[in-house]
Amino acid sequence: MSDLIYPHSKTELEHHLSETIIRNHTTRFDITHQRLGQCSLAIDKYQDFSLMLTKYQTMDLSIQVPLKREENTLVMGFLLKGTYHLSCTCQTTMKPGSRMFNLFPTFKTTMQIPSETAIEDLIFKVQPSMLHGMLTSSDDPMSDYLYKYTVKKGRLHPFRTTFVMDAELWQMVQAIKNCPYQGKMKQLYIDSQIKLMLLHQLAFTYKLHKSRLEPADPKLTKADIEKLHELRLFLETHFLEIHTLESLSRQYGLNLFKLKYGFKKLFNTSVIKWLDDKKLQYAYQALQQENAYVVEIAEALGYNHYNNFSAAFKRKFGFSPQQLSNKYMMAG
Secondary structure, eight states, rough: OOEOOOOHHHHHHHHHHHHHHHHOSSSEEEETTTTTTEEEEEEEEESSEEEEEEEEESSSEEEEEEEEEOEEEEEEEEEEOOOOEEEESSEEEETTTTTEEEEEEEEEEEEEEEEEEEEEEEEEOHHHHHHHSSSOOTTTTHHHHHHHHEEEESSSOTTTEEEEEOHHHHHHHHHHHHHHOOHHHHHHHHHHHHHHHHHHHHHHHHHHHHHTTTOOTTOOHHHHHHHHHHHHHHHHHTTOOOOOHHHHHEEEEEEEEHHHHHHHHSSSSSSHHHHHHHHHHHHHHHSSSSTOOOOOOOOHHHHHHHHHHHHHHHHHHHSSSHHHHHHHHHOO
């Protein structure tokens, strides 16, 4: 059962959201305001983590929610719909289908939601002790490396780094949102899904970190390797834009040989294949949304002919985009 709240002003709404998110106690409420829009927020607190599902629909005015943390926290954030910004020492933009996975020390930031925007996100705040408890196996190279790194550095990625959800993570998020259990069974189910999410993202992080420690290659300088990693992080959140090898080469100061050779060497795939895979992963998620139109998604991804999109999608996932869309339309 959710509490109904009717704020009198924008400041009152922002203050209530800020205090609730910072306090991070189990709660549920719905907010409605003629000019500010609507918001529903649900927080469930467990022993080692909390889960927060939030939906916003802003109207005429944007919303700025001040946030802060007073203790180290591992944050797993998944944006399912809409776009918002986090402003700290630098600005991070969260886009639909993006995820954040990082250890955060004490810090302050502001969540900025534009006017006339629909947002839905799912955020997990995990106690670092849970993470370290999973990483203390000295006979496992991945656990040993990440344990030492998180203890020493206190962070997994630069602050502004976000990534794109793959199909596996998307399915885990949906499983948690649509948990079929209640009470103790729900707690066990959510706990198991959280651990799977952690393992999946830790494996990704380990692979990303180790790729930066590749043996020296006479064809690539240390500066070249850093630029290639910066390029990949850029593409993680800009893969829907139109890129050519020539434009990326100019943007990152790499000649075409180093761009193609280096990307393949470090990430075991070509730039074009990497971008195609990201777009298809995005399409997989988008087709599970309400009012998803296959042709429009194909056009948004830069496919001039639907048949080319359908064939590429089927090669990757084993079924056509229309079949996936029909499945979720029938389920809805």
